[in-house]
Amino acid sequence: MxxxxxxxxxxxxxxxxxxxxxxxxxxxxxxxxxxxxxxxxxxxxxxxxxxxxxxxxxxxxxxxxxxxxxxxxxxxxxxxxxxxxxxxxxxxxxxxxxxxxxxxxxxxxxxxxxxxxxxxxxxxxxxxxxxxxxxxxxxxxxxxxxxxxPFRTPHRQVPILLGEWWNADVVDLEKQAFLTGGGIVNVSDAFTINGKPGELYPRCKNHTYKLEVVSGETYLLRIINSALHSQLFFKIAGHSFTVVAVDASYTKPYDTDVVVIAAGQTVDALMVANAPSSRYYMAARPYFSSAGGPPSFDNTTATAIVRYADADDDAPPWMPRMPALNDTPTAHRFYTNLTGLRRPGAPAVPLEVEEHMFVTVGLGVLACEPTQVVCNRSRGTLGASMNNVSFRFPTAMSLLEAHFRGFHAEYQSDFPDRPPAMFDFTNNSLNTDPRLAPLLRTQRGTKVKRLKYNATVEMVLQNTAFIGAENHPLHLHGFNFFVLAQGFGNYNATTARSGFNLVDPQVRNTIGVPAGGWAVIRFVADNPGVWIMHCHLEQHVPLGLATVFVVENGTTPDSVLPPPPPDFPAC
The missing domain is CATH 2.60.40.420 (Cupredoxins -  blue copper proteins)
Structure with a gap:
């Protein structure tokens, strides 16, 4: 017994x-x-x-x-x-x-x-x-x-995918941008909701997504920002939301009438159909965070229709009052008011940190590539970097396979923990200061950061103002992370650490680093393998705004990277 x-x-x-x-x-x-x-x-x-x-x-x-x-x-x-x-x-x-x-x-x-x-x-x-x-x-x-x-059971769960549309082949757009345009991609022609742009664009058959609701019922909207280059404001006229999760991690219920969602992020929001029986627009328009960057962007608005089951179809839909395109206070309030829902068995914030990293994030200047058709050889071309390293993707073998097979010549394990110099990162006059010219020019490299299995990593992510400051949504593969704090200006450890949320921070896999500001994240490297961290504004990835973590094996069978499957694609 x-x-x-x-x-x-x-x-x-x-x-x-x-x-x-x-x-x-x-x-x-x-x-x-x-x-x-x-x-x-x-x-x-x-x-x-x-x-x-x-x-x-x-x-x-x-x-x-x-x-x-x-x-x-x-x-x-x-x-x-x-x-x-x-x-x-x-x-x-x-x-x-x-x-x-x-x-x-x-x-x-x-x-x-x-x-x-x-x-x-x-x-x-x-x-x-x-x-x-x-x-x-x-x-x-x-x-x-x-x-x-961990919230009231919804009547229905509805995926809402917010997207971006071009009247052009997107592969051709990318080729054009990086062969002749220095990485500047033509602005999109429309935003979409579940693949449809809505009624504020040229009217075509079946061009508007419609959601029918029953009065008094609760709906769980699973909102995903799949746009290539845009953060978005999202609202529904006459209705409010209760946010209950972000990036597949539960939050304490947060009431709001607007959702702000960066490229790559997800938001789960409850909506109660408690408005008078009618038709209402749901709308998505960009949050334009850039200061001093390229002036052109898609300033249109996608719409869909929320229709009550007994509504009069002849009545025009109500339109929500959307935030201004550059309404950073609204965006920052949404991002910073979210807190994590503490549940039994959920990971707690690790208090001991083995790896401290201070990583600058932003645009810069790269030397011209031989394949670029148009490029000023003396001035260079647009680039992006983390700690002044513009990530260069390998071409012959994936990094994971190189790591697994011990082909260490395919990359360098010297991604820096700090930038080459500390300076006024958010000063808009950086471009005219000749003393900082070396920092404006970034260097290409396939550089990775090696981590011991189970090491706790804290990253200060600091935006820079070279060329332009904008909110960069950084996505980390293979992990969730705790968002301890975020703010504007230059990161100051003395003042920021006193405000760290070590009790119930939001948990994410994609963080919008504020334009002209910073964010602090912490995660445990308990997943052996090779994991990229990159900006989810797609045009910034080929410019080099990425780095890679190589997490070593642990000592138990479930902490060792297994071999590749038999149908693993070959280069």
Missing amino acids: ASGDQIPLLAAALLCALLAADSAVVERTFHVGNLTVSPLCERRVITAVNGKLPGPTIRAREGDTLLVLVVNHSPYGITIHWHGVFQKQSGWADGPSMITQCPIRPGGSYAYRFNVSGQEGTLWWHAHASFLRATVHGALIIRPRNRSF
């Missing part, structure tokens, strides 16, 4: 066995190929998944295993990233091109297999090669295992 001390252990083991037995394998097939659409009354051929824009929503439960076979019928090399999935012991399925894998060649296929244990909420998937994620993306919804939310 078991002793009293053994009974809790036996009960825990039995519970784990029951949960494991209750998990499932969710199998899907993604056919990537051409799709003809006409969002703005002009027929365009795009790259899409399973003939849909957005692509198919994947629904799973916490603990399930996903097996997604991607078959590439397109003319481009393709990868799929499962944005926000930890990929514990499945780093080969993470997806960023030339970081964890080589692209799936046209005519080829690759089966992504990974587990979603310990995660629930709204994530998403998207292409991670070229600008293809503009049209190759979709929702990934992980429901609680016990079907119980």
Whole structure:
């Protein structure tokens, strides 16, 4: 008979066995190929998944295993990233091109297999090669295992994917920008809500998404910003929200009438259909945070219609009053008022830190590449960097494979913990100070930061004002992180640390580093493999705004990176 001390252990083991037995394998097939659409009354051929824009929503439960076979019928090399999935012991399925894998060649296929244990909420998937994620993306919804939310059960759950549309081939746009334009991409022609731009653009058939609601019911809106280059304000006329999660991490309920969402982020918001029976616009328009940067941007507004079941269809929809395009106080208030929901068993903020990093983030000047058709050889071209290193992606082998096989010549393990010099990072006159000219020019390199398994990392992310200061949404693959603090100006450790939230900070995988400001994040490197951290404003990635963490193996079988699967794509 078991002793009293053994009974809790036996009960825990039995519970784990029951949960494991209750998990499932969710199998899907993604056919990537051409799709003809006409969002703005002009027929365009795009790259899409399973003939849909957005692509198919994947629904799973916490603990399930996903097996997604991607078959590439397109003319481009393709990868799929499962944005926000930890990929514990499945780093080969993470997806960023030339970081964890080589692209799936046209005519080829690759089966992504990974587990979603310990995660629930709204994530998403998207292409991670070229600008293809503009049209190759979709929702990934992980429901609680016990079907119980830490908030009132909604009547319905609705994915809301906010996107960006060009009346042009996005691959051609990227080529043009980086061969002749120094990395400046033409502004988009429209924003979209669930693939449709809405009624404020040229009117076409079936160009507006419609959500029908029942008076008195509660709806969980799973909002995803899949736009390439834009942060967005999101509102619904006559209604307010209660934010209950961000980036698939629960928050304390936060009441607001506006959601602010950076590229790559997700927000779960409850909406009660408690307005008079009518039709209401939901609207998304950009939050333009740049100061001193390129002046052109898409200042249009996407709309969809929330229609009450018994509403008069002849009544014009009500339009919400949207924030100003540059309403930074509203954006900052939303981002900083969110706090994490403390739940039993959830990770606490680690208090001891082994790795301290101070990382500058921003634009700069790079030497011209030989492939650039138009480039001023003396002045250089637009670049971006972290700690003055513009990340150069490898071309012959992915970094994960190089790391696994011990081919260390493919990268350098000397990404700096600090910038070359400390200065007034947010001074708009930096460009005219000849003493800082060396800091304006960044250097290309495939530099990584090596981390011991289970090391705690604290990063101060400091925006710079070279060329232009803007909010950079930085996404870390393979991990969630605690957002301890964020603010404007130059980071001051003495004053900032007194305001660190070490009790209930919000937990994210993508942080919008304020324009002309800073943010402090902390995470535990408990996931062996190779993980990129990059700006989710897509044009900044080929400019070099990225770095990579190489996390070493631990000492137990579940802390060791396994070998690649047999169908792993070759370069």
